[in-house]
Amino acid sequence: MPVTKRLGSTLACAMLGLAAGCSDGGSSASNPLEIASRDLVPADGQLAGVYNRSCRNCHTIAATGAPLTGDTNVWEARLAKGMDTLVDSVVNGYGGMPPFGMCMDCDAQQFEDLIAFMAEGR
Ligand code: HEC
Incomplete structure (x- = not known):
């Protein structure tokens, strides 16, 4: 699957041509794992809400250094x-991750659920 995705984006780049540019870095994700991570959301609605306003901001962006969701x-x-x-x-902060991973009102169980989701991608 990642291979097809990579091929797809290479093709898209070729078709878009020089104008758009297809270099790595910046906000245009070329890493298939990064692109895939953006489609992943916890099945549980409440957890999804928490995830979208906190963890997702870094864990779907390779440039942050965060392990990508999925x-x-x-x-x-x-x-x-x-x-x-x-x-x-998460609670204490770790490397580039601020304390509580930007979810000040999350409890330990929610962090555990969020971690399990990000690690498995579902
Ligand atoms: C501001 C960016 C940012 C946000 C928001 C964020 N993280 Fe992170 N997270 C990181 C980075 C960067 C790392 C890697 C740090 C390192 O390895 O030096 C990381 C690493 C982790 C790790 C691995 C810690 C370890 O001991 O190896 C876990 C677990 C984690 N994040 C969970 C979460 C959860 C859960 C949330 C949402 C509640 C979250 N993160 C929100 C940036 C973030």
């Missing part, structure tokens, strides 16, 4: 730390 390989290494450690990372 990038299961990258998340595997994070999950290996254990869920409690990951929840602590």
